Amino acid sequence: MPSSLNITNHINVAVIEFDSETNMKYTDDISKQRTISICRDGAIGVRLSFDGVRIMEDLSPRITITFQNVCKIIDIPGKMMDPPSKEKIVQRTLLDNVSGQVHPGQLVALMGPSGCGKTTLLNTLAGRSLNGVTGNIWLNNQRYEKSMKRNIAYVLQEDIFFENLTVKQQLTYTALLRLPNSLTRKDKLAQVEQIIEQLHLQNCANTPIILISGGQKRRVNIGTELLTNPSVIFLDEPTSGLDSTSAVTLIRVLRELALKGKTILMSIHQPSSPIFHSFDQLILLADAKTIFMGKPSNALDYFATLGHHAPLQYNPADFIMDLVNQDKEIREELKEAYIQNKSSNRLENPHKYSSEGRKYLIDEPNEKEIDLINKHHKNLMANKNENKWPIGFFAQTWILFSRNWVLTSKSQFTKLNCIQACFITIVFGLFWLRMKYHENTIQDRSSFIFFVLIFWPLSICFGGVVSFSIETSVIDKERASGSFRLSAYFFAKCLSESPIKLVLPAISFIIMYWMANINSDFANFLGILSFLSMSVLVAESIGLFFGALLQDVGRAMVACNVYLFGCLLAVGYFSHSTPYWLIVWVKWISYNTYAYNGCMQLQFMGERTYQCTNGVYIDMCKNNTNGTFISNEAIKYFNLNLNVGLNFLVLFGMLIFYRTTAYIALRFSNIRRGRT
């Protein structure tokens, strides 16, 4: 035993969080150093190591998940059927009275042909897309409630990440977002290290996810879900796409987790023989119904009782999959046989199939209390005062801001973008090279401003259109596990992306501005730069708005193009004979009007002297072609009568307007997709 002084030193941190329901356990584990475990009634247990860092330990409640007669029926519009149905709505059964029970410490496989309902069952048990679901689901002896989600991890079939992040960055940002405020940053980072070690990811911890192998990606996916120390883990085909060695490694990791008391249910397609036999239980589905539930080692014996004998030396999983993938008649026979075999009154109602196989099946739960009792009883309901989110709005915004900053920097400063910026800068600079302060350059000066205000805003705008579509799958996945508010994501995105997206346009503009010799006054230069920056941000907001509203890149691009080019023409630069009724209103809703107006005034503002040339543009040069005029005269020529400050203010208003509508559109599209 360590000295009492030692213990006291390290309890200091814990005492702050003690309450009547907190248990303490002292372990003298040499491999993990001496630790004190603190276990509360929540999902997260805490271990104190002697260096004072708290590490979450496997002290989450042990949970038995019981599901009984779970059905899912959805309505499909008749015209979507093939062939189209005459009925307006066609009902389709995705799950038909599926029952089962998975205990802590068990690794259970869910198998069946493609489309039999494995993912649907996992979604249902994980509390996702519960529309049209009936039946009972219990976690221990408590009926399933939304708040219990925090005890559940769901590893999706696809490995969805921001692939430019390294493995460690991915896990760190997730830990900072999903672990509660009661843990310090240091504790959360320690938890990341623990997961990296547990999932054997040390070798690729600092490698971008895009460069790691499929098996490693799958483990990062699992690690991301394990960070919150869940009690129940659902995995949808975690071994698909992996070679047999990676699959075996993964199953070994899952087995280690099961040994720590996790309840694990995973769907799997065609496991190798060793993997098949490593499961504690097998649930086999066909056409939305159960056809076998028992130990994998009993599966072949069960099917043999129904006359389906496996050849010797044959992988049992292959045999079973071949069997259920055969014609519909066999599946009907297997479904019927299972119903008979599980039926308790089979003796009173003799059936055509042998009921000899019953001894190979595990009994289905029958809602009796005995099925639901779990010796590790814990209250799984969320405390009423408990926050819905692990961390507050500002903390969420800050972490998402940091992550987005890293991602946007990587995506913005690519070689391609830099080459494009250089090329545009040089072409624009050479085209309008060192314009003289002469009357005949005022039109060229106008076109310089006009084209600068087209190129950069439009190129950033199209980035905005695709922005959500690139991020939607990751954000949806993260929000499905309750990581952060949509508003925090949007706010962080706006704050982090705007400055980064302005860097290339600003550098390029500064060089072009000097090359074209626009206006040497520094204040005017800053003013024009501010107008360009504001135009870029407004244009990006328009892109974000269409991207969020239409949720389809193709359609959003078309809508954005039509809108922007309509607005661009309305400035009246290209045609002076456009009907007044057509441009009079479009002109005032076009951001180009204000940006162009402001920049042009700033360009000609001041007392700079211009040389008259032919008197085509400036009245006072008409009779004095060798004279001079003050640049302000050009403002009159271009009829620029809206105050510079007002132009900027309107642009700023547009920025706020389009960002707000983009957020509303995003929230609206989330509701349409069933997310809140």
Ligand SMILES: Nc1ncnc2c1ncn2[C@@H]1O[C@H](COP(=O)(O)OP(=O)(O)OP(=O)(O)O)[C@@H](O)[C@H]1O
């Ligand atoms: N939202 C939906 N609308 C209509 N049909 C759906 C919907 N979701 C699932 N289905 C259908 O339900 C059936 C079961 O789908 P599910 O994804 O659960 O199958 P699965 O067993 O996981 O298949 P796989 O092994 O190929 O992933 C499929 O036929 C699928 O087409």
